[in-house]
Amino acid sequence: MLEFKFPDIGEGITEGKLLKWMIKPGDKVKEGDTLFLVETDKVNAEIPSPGEGIISEVMAKEGDVIYVGNVIVKIDTGDGSGKAEVKPINEKEEENAGVVGAIEVSSEVIESSLESYKNGASSKQKVLATPVSRKLAKDLGIDINEIKGTGPVGRVMKEDIYKAKEQMELPKSEMKSETKQEVINRPALEIPELKVSGEIERQPLSTLRKTIAKNMVLSKTIIPHAAVMDEIDVTKLVEFRKSVKEMAEEKGVHLTYMPFIIKAITLTLKDFPVFNSSYDAEKEEVLIKKYYNIGIAVDTPDGLLVPVIKDADKKGILDIAREIQSLSEGARNRNIALEKLQNGSFTITNYGALGSSTGIPVIRYPEAAILGIGKIGKKPVVNEKDEIVIRSIMNISLCIDHRIIDGGDAGRFLNRLREYLESPMLLLMS
Known part of the structure; x- marks a missing residue:
């Protein structure tokens, strides 16, 4: 059984709106067949199947907001296992992390990392990182959620993890102080509560x-x-x-x-x-x-x-x-x-x-x-x-x-x- 998770398709995209299913339970799919169409904040992307099998179960409805790492569809591959095969991680994954045409590389047929989340935050709020970076952080014993990424839209890169490891090993007297940019980016004022009078209609914003x-x-x-x-x-x-x-x-x-x-x-x-x-x-x-x-x-x-x-x-x-x-x-x-x-x-x-x-x-x-x-x-x-x-x-x-x-x-x-x-x-x- 292959549990297919919404993949990290790059450029800081962490969520999307499931617009349309291209398959239904019982359908047979081949590797590369389109499973569903998702609306992100930049493009509408067709998400392909990472393997061949029969659709066992779909885990979301059209119109639902789905998040990177969520199990979206289960595919019976006939191997009798309960987990997707874990593909080896290599350097190419991080290179392809921001390319729509390379979705298969970063698709989560890779087991979820076991890093913890601050203040009990759910996986919906986890930091942006490729599977390569997550595995590296795990191997070095670093909570990836504590790292400030320098990649596109705050993505945590391998270099960020190595620097974090170096910082952990420094004496407190040598720890880096807050940067000028971090001071600039501090919120300067508190947004007051929005109050209205009379009849209103609430319209949710699109992801774009x-x-x-x-x-x-x-x-x-x-x-x-x-x-x-x-x-x-x-x-x-x-x-x-x-x-x-x-x-x-x-x-x-x-x-x-x-x-x-x-x-x-x-x-x-x-x-x-x-x-x-x-x-x-x-x-x-x-x-x-x-x-x-x-x-x-x-x-x-x-x-x-x-x-x-x-x-x-x-x-x-x-x-x-x-x-x-x-x-x-x-x-x-x-x-x-x-x-x-x-x-x-x-x-x-x-x-x-x-x-x-x-x-x-x-x-x-x-x-x-x-x-x-x-x-x-x-x-x-x-x-x-x-x-x-x-x-x-x-x-x-x-x-x-x-x-x-x-x-x-x-x-x-x-x-x-x-x-x-x-x-x-x-x-x-x-």
């Missing part, structure tokens, strides 16, 4: 919306935002796109303004590297990124997702347009691979697509800036000859991390961006 809420609080709590807004005359860009739109469609590409904006942003970021960085508050250092991974906020029925165009500086306008189409479709269908949502260095949000002219976006932590784009509209403008002419104008807003970027920097950044967008031929020559 919960994550958005946490990320917004994180960004606005840690990053001191400042905003600079301006208008850009994109008349030549509008004309250029119109002239090449039909050609792009012949190549199967729906050409919007976003690929041009992404190309302009990558060129501007190369001129102003601090905008393509993150601030390390603990070490008081700026991390300048040498890669240009541009996130594009996509509106979905459940909330915003931010797929990332990797190495945008190495791609042409049509290549970027194709990738935007693919990523946007995957984000809206919630079947986008997790790796497509990771490692952004700068983000663009297009509220103009919904008809809005202006807005003040929130920086995506730990990035240093975000660009907001409003709709393009026709306006009367006084030109250099003092003539009133009709031009296509786009409103933009740039929000910056004011710890490392000043208003003057933001102004120079927007002036350079304006040069590229007002003269689109520069994008093709660069």
Whole structure:
């Protein structure tokens, strides 16, 4: 009998909502067959069977919230045993822990670790760690729940466990004191009790919306935002796109303004590297990124997702347009691979697509800036000859991390961006 547990599919995902069963008791399944569809805070993932057999029992209903480590389905493999076979643990597991395509590697056909939980907390609250890390902590006699992880979204890595072991062996006089970042992250105030009067209706948040809420609080709590807004005359860009739109469609590409904006942003970021960085508050250092991974906020029925165009500086306008189409479709269908949502260095949000002219976006932590784009509209403008002419104008807003970027920097950044967008031929020559 194989007791299949909801696997750790990486990126800090600890729970999900079981959307649909693809099997029922009595069905025969092969290794790799889809057992169920689960909604996480980032994607909808199909969870495959780790082995072959007959479905004996399902342990959750559609709509239930399930947690990593919970037994979800029992599969009769015909071997007569009461436990799943324990697969050997190897170094590859930790490498694949954050990859959706490698679910089988970290699936819990591995016995649960026996570490204790603080204050009687249930397994629903256990720390994020791969089976490799859990076994290492167990072998070293360390309570993994006492370790602060340095991996993605607080995941406990092997290096964290070795450091914890070293700390345990140090005299008290040499124990590490609280870091600056830990002091910064201490809650500063108590949230008062919410009181309402009159009739209300309570609506639970989706897993994606919960994550958005946490990320917004994180960004606005840690990053001191400042905003600079301006208008850009994109008349030549509008004309250029119109002239090449039909050609792009012949190549199967729906050409919007976003690929041009992404190309302009990558060129501007190369001129102003601090905008393509993150601030390390603990070490008081700026991390300048040498890669240009541009996130594009996509509106979905459940909330915003931010797929990332990797190495945008190495791609042409049509290549970027194709990738935007693919990523946007995957984000809206919630079947986008997790790796497509990771490692952004700068983000663009297009509220103009919904008809809005202006807005003040929130920086995506730990990035240093975000660009907001409003709709393009026709306006009367006084030109250099003092003539009133009709031009296509786009409103933009740039929000910056004011710890490392000043208003003057933001102004120079927007002036350079304006040069590229007002003269689109520069994008093709660069």
